[in-house]
Amino acid sequence: MYLVAVLFMFFLGGLAAIAVRTELLDPVRTITVQAVDAQGKPLVDADGKPVMKTEIVGQTLARWLPPKDENKLGSVDYGNQLYNRAFTLHGAIMVFMVIIPSIPASLGNFFIPLMLGAKDVAFPRLNLLSWYIYVTGSIFAVCSIILGGVDTGWTFYTPYSTTTDPDHANVVLMVLGAFILGFSSILTGLNFIVTVHKLRAPGMGWFDMPLFIWAMYSTSIIQVLATPVIGITLLLLCFERMFRIGIFDPSLGGDPVLYQHFFWFYSHPVVYVMILPAFGVISEIIPVHSHKKIFGYRAVAFASLGVALVSFLVWGHHMFASSGELGATVFSALTFLVAIPTAVKVFNWIATLYKGSIALTTPMLYALMFLFLFSIGGLTGLPLGALATDLHLHDSYFVVAHFHYVMMGGTIITFVAGLHHWWPKMFGKMYNQFWANVGAWTVFVGFNLTFFTQFFLGTQGMPRRYASYVDEYHTLHVWSTVGSYVLLLGFLIHLFVFIHSLVAGRKAPANPWGGLTLEWEAASPPSEHNFDHEPIVTHGPYDFETTVPPHWSSKDYPLPNLPANAH
Amino acid sequence: MLKTLTNSWTTTLAESPQGLWANGWRWFFQNFGVNENAKLTDKLFMEIFWIGVGWFIFLMAIMVYCVVKYRRRPGVPAPYSPSHNTPLELIWTIIPCFFLFYIFLEGFHVYIDKLVAPGDALQMTLTAKKWDWTVTYPNGASSPERTLIGPDSTQFGGENGSPGARPVPIFYMPADVPVHLNMISQDVMHSFWVPDFRVKFDVFPNRYTTYWFQAKGPDAESNTLRDSTGNDIVTAQGEKVRYVDHFIFCAEYCGDQHSEMLGIIRVVPMAYYLAKVEEWNIEGKTPEEIGKLVYQSQGCSACHTLDGSKGAAPTWKDLYGSQQPTNQGSVLADDNYIRESIYTPQAKIVDGYPSNMPIYTTAQIDERRLQGLFAFMRSISKHAPAQATPDATKSEAPATEKK
Numbered sequence: 001m002y003l004v005a006v007l008f009m010f011f012l013g014g015l016a017a018i019a020v021r022t023e024l025l026d027p028v029r030t031i032t033v034q035a036v037d038a039q040g041k042p043l044v045d046a047d048g049k050p051v052m053k054t055e056i057v058g059q060t061l062a063r064w065l066p067p068k069d070e071n072k073l074g075s076v077d078y079g080n081q082l083y084n085r086a087f088t089l090h091g092a093i094m095v096f097m098v099i100i101p102s103i104p105a106s107l108g109n110f111f112i113p114l115m116l117g118a119k120d121v122a123f124p125r126l127n128l129l130s131w132y133i134y135v136t137g138s139i140f141a142v143c144s145i146i147l148g149g150v151d152t153g154w155t156f157y158t159p160y161s162t163t164t165d166p167d168h169a170n171v172v173l174m175v176l177g178a179f180i181l182g183f184s185s186i187l188t189g190l191n192f193i194v195t196v197h198k199l200r201a202p203g204m205g206w207f208d209m210p211l212f213i214w215a216m217y218s219t220s221i222i223q224v225l226a227t228p229v230i231g232i233t234l235l236l237l238c239f240e241r242m243f244r245i246g247i248f249d250p251s252l253g254g255d256p257v258l259y260q261h262f263f264w265f266y267s268h269p270v271v272y273v274m275i276l277p278a279f280g281v282i283s284e285i286i287p288v289h290s291h292k293k294i295f296g297y298r299a300v301a302f303a304s305l306g307v308a309l310v311s312f313l314v315w316g317h318h319m320f321a322s323s324g325e326l327g328a329t330v331f332s333a334l335t336f337l338v339a340i341p342t343a344v345k346v347f348n349w350i351a352t353l354y355k356g357s358i359a360l361t362t363p364m365l366y367a368l369m370f371l372f373l374f375s376i377g378g379l380t381g382l383p384l385g386a387l388a389t390d391l392h393l394h395d396s397y398f399v400v401a402h403f404h405y406v407m408m409g410g411t412i413i414t415f416v417a418g419l420h421h422w423w424p425k426m427f428g429k430m431y432n433q434f435w436a437n438v439g440a441w442t443v444f445v446g447f448n449l450t451f452f453t454q455f456f457l458g459t460q461g462m463p464r465r466y467a468s469y470v471d472e473y474h475t476l477h478v479w480s481t482v483g484s485y486v487l488l489l490g491f492l493i494h495l496f497v498f499i500h501s502l503v504a505g506r507k508a509p510a511n512p513w514g515g516l517t518l519e520w521e522a523a524s525p526p527s528e529h530n531f532d533h534e535p536i537v538t539h540g541p542y543d544f545e546t547t548v549p550p551h552w553s554s555k556d557y558p559l560p561n562l563p564a565n566a567h
Numbered sequence: 568m569l570k571t572l573t574n575s576w577t578t579t580l581a582e583s584p585q586g587l588w589a590n591g592w593r594w595f596f597q598n599f600g601v602n603e604n605a606k607l608t609d610k611l612f613m614e615i616f617w618i619g620v621g622w623f624i625f626l627m628a629i630m631v632y633c634v635v636k637y638r639r640r641p642g643v644p645a646p647y648s649p650s651h652n653t654p655l656e657l658i659w660t661i662i663p664c665f666f667l668f669y670i671f672l673e674g675f676h677v678y679i680d681k682l683v684a685p686g687d688a689l690q691m692t693l694t695a696k697k698w699d700w701t702v703t704y705p706n707g708a709s710s711p712e713r714t715l716i717g718p719d720s721t722q723f724g725g726e727n728g729s730p731g732a733r734p735v736p737i738f739y740m741p742a743d744v745p746v747h748l749n750m751i752s753q754d755v756m757h758s759f760w761v762p763d764f765r766v767k768f769d770v771f772p773n774r775y776t777t778y779w780f781q782a783k784g785p786d787a788e789s790n791t792l793r794d795s796t797g798n799d800i801v802t803a804q805g806e807k808v809r810y811v812d813h814f815i816f817c818a819e820y821c822g823d824q825h826s827e828m829l830g831i832i833r834v835v836p837m838a839y840y841l842a843k844v845e846e847w848n849i850e851g852k853t854p855e856e857i858g859k860l861v862y863q864s865q866g867c868s869a870c871h872t873l874d875g876s877k878g879a880a881p882t883w884k885d886l887y888g889s890q891q892p893t894n895q896g897s898v899l900a901d902d903n904y905i906r907e908s909i910y911t912p913q914a915k916i917v918d919g920y921p922s923n924m925p926i927y928t929t930a931q932i933d934e935r936r937l938q939g940l941f942a943f944m945r946s947i948s949k950h951a952p953a954q955a956t957p958d959a960t961k962s963e964a965p966a967t968e969k970k
């Protein structure tokens with residue numbers, strides 16, 4: 001259910017992204033051309049000088065969505081308004097309605113109980129409630145879009161967000177939507193924490209848990225602790241708008257920087273809410289598809305908790321360009337601290353590949369793609385964390401490229417990887433690997449074309465959230481837009497592969513990849529109570545060297561010879 | 568999309584990068600830093616870049632090697648290998664720490680240079696509003712000069728004309744001396760970014776932030792200033808005036824025309840800068856001339872037209888003395904109404920326009936300038952008493968025309 005809702009929102013957010021790129025392909029602008037007569041002959045005046053006239057061009061986007069008021073069609077303002085609404089829509093949907101709930105809510109709800117050997121999450125009804133809350137929040141947001149949309153950006157920075165849109169309805173609806181979605185996150189988080197504590201199968205200690213569970217556990221902690229802050233902030237924002245109570249708006253005696261502090265105190269940890277579950281998924285996929293025990297299990301597990309902890313201390317790095325020296329310096333130092341556990345994880349994953357038995361299945365292809373893209377994303381965080389370079393790069397396309405590499409290359413790519421990894425388990429059907437791999441490569445090419453170009457745009461000085469730009473940036477913008485179309489094509493291929501699988505897919509075996517975690521013991525798809533009888537844990541989640549995977553025979557899966565000193 | 572200042576790239580391209588680290592700057596920055604701090608920033612960026620490239624290639628090489636070397640062969644198990652190695656894990660935790668610490672320190676170092684202006688810097692005020700910038704020079708003057716970012720404007724010496732694009736303000740700045748801007752916003756947050764200086768800083772409505780720079784002056788290769796007929800401007804000594812332009816972008820989202828909120832910093836020799844600033848000084852000018860200067864320099868021209876065409880706000884042509892339909896009923900556009908519209912614009916909103924007018928303070932538009940505005944508006948209105956416009960003919964030309 002969650003999966004369907006999230007995928008629908010992903011589709012909506014994706015449409016907005018394509019709209020954004022289309023505007024940037026051909027921005028609405030005024031140019032001057034030589035006037036021509038009815039026969040198409042250039043006009044000249046009495047002195048033989050050409051007659052010039054101005055023309056507005058670049059209506060590609062506006063032509064898709066013509067304004068109600070015909071006269072506005074030709075105006076630069078209309079193009080800009082469309083653009084500003086499109087990027088806000090894209091950002092808000094992707095962050096609040098897709099990336100945050102994607103892995104936890106859709107994959108987590110399904111697989112946390114399975115991996116723990118439980119029948120269901122601890123509070124199934126709470127879970128259902130959080131689904132209804134999610135849908136309610138999304139409906140608020142969609143209403144706000146239908147009523148004309150919001151142009152504040154997903155960050156809702158004050159005082160812009162409290163003064164734009166005179167009839168209040170849209171911004172308030174959108175903000176309330178985000179507020180309501182917050183409850184869904186909190187409830188999901190609580191539910192997972194209790195599930196992990198209480199419902200582990202007999203024999204499963206903390207360090208016998210799959211790393212996916214560790215990651216989800218860390219995520220849940222952040223969600224429960226940070227989400228209330230944004231809840232309050234957004235509520236204050238609504239109060240300020242509706243009752244003119246001065247909190248953030250200086251004309252009412254408030255302080256806009258306060259809003260930024262509140263906002264990022266939540267929204268920075270939240271970028272780790274987005275990425276930690278992805279780390280968890282990768283920690284599952286890489287061992288299973290290379291039949292290798294994960295390297296440094298404890299380091300990976302503790303790195304998750306470490307990231308969760310430090311993530312609360314770095315919110316200020318979004319504000320280097322707005323606040324003073326000492327604060328910025330401290331936040332810069334702390335920012336580099338988060339890079340360490342993250343780097344450690346990447347090293348562990350790559351070390352896991354060593355001496356493995358690596359199959360390039362679609363999930364594995366995506367996992368490797370994740371390592372590639374996420375490394376770029378993480379490394380480009382470094383010039384942003386360094387104060388001097390950030391003053392140049394902040395709010396430029398460089399930041400846009402950076403967070404797409406980490407959030408899209410990190411979370412969305414991993415979500416797709418997880419979807420392919422667990423698809424047979426969830427739906428009991430296999431999919432066509434060849435076409436899924438074609439889709440994966442298309443996504444990879446499209447992704448890099450779209451976002452790598454944006455690093456250069458950023459360093460050359462292209463600011464973020466611009467509906468039009470000076471000529472120097474045109475070529476790179478064109479490439480980026482072409483890339484986004486390729487990316488769209490890649491996702492469409494996946495859509496068809498999935499539909500084909502549901503309609504005509506081969507029946508999936510219980511354990512197609514040879515995984516060792518408990519979900520692979522259950523049938524595909526699992527029966528109503530997940531397991532026929534309570535599973536007992538007799539091997540670690542990654543003991544590929546000593547265990548034949550469930551439902552496999554030792555003929556298909558010969559075990560390696562162990563050296564005498566191996567444990 | 569607007570046509571740009573091609574000259575700002577080319578003037579600096581000739582310079583060579585600093586050493587090996589800085590190689591590759593051309594892909595990233597196109598032009599090489601225009602002052603010491605910008606150069607340091609580029610150098611630091613390139614250092615981080617090469618560190619990043621090194622790590623990336625190292626990791627990806629291992630990954631690809633493993634994927635090829637250890638690909639799955641049916642019936643062959645993965646050989647045993649240990650899954651834990653404390654020394655190795657410690658090493659790869661500690662080594663990145665050194666790199667990170669180095670990057671942090673360098674970033675801090677160059678940052679402090681960016682923040683702390685030299686004590687002897689020239690003090691100016693920068694105000695931002697939706698969607699325009701104003702610089703107030705030490706003598707209280709502001710620049711009324713604007714250009715369409717388009718190749719038609721004579722300074723840019725391009726091929727085709729393009730009136731219609733938005734006129735952006737040009738701020739003349741003296742070369743090779745430090746300049747210190749005290750920045751404040753009249754409405755929402757903005758952010759002042761000059762990519763060529765590699766620094767941006769946010770502009771708030773409720774407190775001052777500062778920005779300083781020292782820009783390298785024009786050299787013999789730089790473009791020359793021309794007047795509206797296309798002839799080179801020469802100083803009293805008979806020298807051509809050369810200049811270097813740098814873009815200003817707004818880097819904090821601020822609404823519909825955020826992407827048109829541009830400006831140009833024009834670096835000229837000190838003598839020419841002083842002459843310009845004196846020219847714009849309101850001392851010794853008629854009220855009408857003062858009004859016109861205010862119209863051009865305070866950003867009124869960004870929204871109000873003078874020729875009757877519809878802009879983001881009501882045109883000033885024939886406004887003075889007319890009846891304006893507002894949300895408080897019809898109002899006579901006299902001195903009091905205009906005064907109110909400037910200092911408390913929300914009081915009455917003209918039908919058909921959003922409440923978009925920024926609030927001005929008496930510090931920005933003092934009594935003398937206000938009177939100037941009245942005089943100027945009278946001079947372009949057919950509803951105003953005739954005797955108030957002794958030299959009306961003089962100001963009939965559209966104000967966007969260059970001086």
Ligand code: HEM
Binds near residue numbers: 274342382385390
């Ligand atoms: C080595 C690790 C990382 C470092 C050092 C780093 C550093 C930074 C810094 C300093 C900024 C602020 C840039 C600015 O606005 O001027 C930033 C922005 C951002 N980062 Fe990262 N980052 C890292 C990894 C990540 C990860 C793992 C994610 C999420 C999955 C992420 C998501 C984001 C987002 C969403 C923004 C932009 C927010 C916005 O302005 O809308 N980053 N990063």
Ligand SMILES: [Cu+2]
Binds near residue numbers: 756757817818820825
């Ligand atoms: Cu702005």
